[in-house]
Amino acid sequence: MLSAFPIDLKSDTVTKPSAAMRKIMSEAEVGDDVYGEDPTVVLLERAGAQLLGKEAALYVTSGTQGNLVSLLTHCVRGDGVLIGKDSHILNYEGGGLAVLGGMVPLQVDDAKSLPSIEELERVMPAKGNVHFATAKLLCIENTHNRGGGHASTPQEVASLVGWAHENGLSVHMDGARLFNATVALGVTPAEMAKDVDSVQICLSKGLGAPMGSLICASSDFIDRARYWRKKVGGGLRQVGVVASAGLYALENNVARLKDDHDNASLIKDVLQKGGLRVFEVARATNMVYFSAKSETDADKLLAACRAREVIFNKTSSDTFRLVTHLDVSRAQAQTAASVIVEEYRKLG
Numbered sequence: 001m002l003s004a005f006p007i008d009l010k011s012d013t014v015t016k017p018s019a020a021m022r023k024i025m026s027e028a029e030v031g032d033d034v035y036g037e038d039p040t041v042v043l044l045e046r047a048g049a050q051l052l053g054k055e056a057a058l059y060v061t062s063g064t065q066g067n068l069v070s071l072l073t074h075c076v077r078g079d080g081v082l083i084g085k086d087s088h089i090l091n092y093e094g095g096g097l098a099v100l101g102g103m104v105p106l107q108v109d110d111a112k113s114l115p116s117i118e119e120l121e122r123v124m125p126a127k128g129n130v131h132f133a134t135a136k137l138l139c140i141e142n143t144h145n146r147g148g149g150h151a152s153t154p155q156e157v158a159s160l161v162g163w164a165h166e167n168g169l170s171v172h173m174d175g176a177r178l179f180n181a182t183v184a185l186g187v188t189p190a191e192m193a194k195d196v197d198s199v200q201i202c203l204s205k206g207l208g209a210p211m212g213s214l215i216c217a218s219s220d221f222i223d224r225a226r227y228w229r230k231k232v233g234g235g236l237r238q239v240g241v242v243a244s245a246g247l248y249a250l251e252n253n254v255a256r257l258k259d260d261h262d263n264a265s266l267i268k269d270v271l272q273k274g275g276l277r278v279f280e281v282a283r284a285t286n287m288v289y290f291s292a293k294s295e296t297d298a299d300k301l302l303a304a305c306r307a308r309e310v311i312f313n314k315t316s317s318d319t320f321r322l323v324t325h326l327d328v329s330r331a332q333a334q335t336a337a338s339v340i341v342e343e344y345r346k347l348g
């Protein structure tokens with residue numbers, strides 16, 4: 001029998017391709033994708049565009065590259081980008097928008113989900129004043145990673161996009177975990193992406209592919225994004241080998257995200273009953289943020305759980321994040337939660 005350990009909850013990026021996924025990969029038809037000749041990539045891009053209700057899609061290496069290429073396509077040097085202060089693009093993507101695109105991040109309080117219209121109006125630079133960068137783009141994130149995996153609704157997105165378009169801004173959605181949001185809310189991916197101008201979705205998070213993301217948008221936008229993908233070194237050759245895993249993931253691993261959400265909810269309940277402080281998240285998905293009593297306790301708890309092969313990460317001196325995914329079963333979720341509570345109690 002396979003051991004239940006290790007139980008790796010540090011991210012949903014740690015999933016490994018299943019036997020069925022590897023079989024599909026070994027049989028994938030391939031060609032040179034820079035020439036547009038990889039039939040599997042063409043199929044994946046069509047499937048992604050259709051699912052997201054957009055005219056076209058572009059296969060890119062990662063979520064970071066998908067966001068960067070999208071932003072480079074929307075903006076020119078010196079343009080202002082309204083962006084959440086807690087967003088992944090701003091905090092965890094090496095400042096690529098500023099380094100490679102010369103864009104000016106205009107930080108808004110995203111309050112662990114979407115910014116309010118009042119907040120956007122507060123930060124939006126006045127037009128026709130040479131002192132200010134001209135704002136051209138609003139970036140939003142759904143689900144929101146630092147927001148504990150909170151899912152925003154299509155109605156909330158529509159209201160922000162309405163404001164952005166009235167003010168001459170385009171909107172890009174970082175939908176690294178868009179399918180977690182749609183499964184949690186019971187809406188289609190197309191409904192979620194309907195109003196935004198571009199969206200980036202990751203195939204390598206909860207969906208379980210080894211790599212890759214799709215940018216979905218209008219045909220004109222994707223034609224221009226293709227140039228940027230090449231410039232940042234993202235033009236790949238016989239990449240159908242991994243694109244096939246992305247197709248498999250879209251076809252087989254979306255609906256099952258509900259299991260991950262149920263497992264996260266189970267862990268949250270066990271931790272709460274065990275006396276740990278768990279952060280409440282409305283419309284939660286596959287993440288649980290919780291904290292120890294002190295920084296020292298946090299280090300001890302992390303180490304004790306790691307010694308028992310229950311792995312999760314710290315996000316600040318005394319706060320942890322764990323993420324459920326398709327390589328963690330219900331029984332493993334239960335076991336991990338019990339181990340955390342046992343070790344927490346030993347700290348006294």
Ligand SMILES: Cc1ncc(COP(=O)(O)O)c(C=O)c1O
Nearest residue numbers: 062063064065088141145174176
């Ligand atoms: C919200 C969000 N956006 C973008 C990314 C970047 O994806 P990648 O790691 O594929 O570059 C991540 C990665 O975890 C993420 O959580």
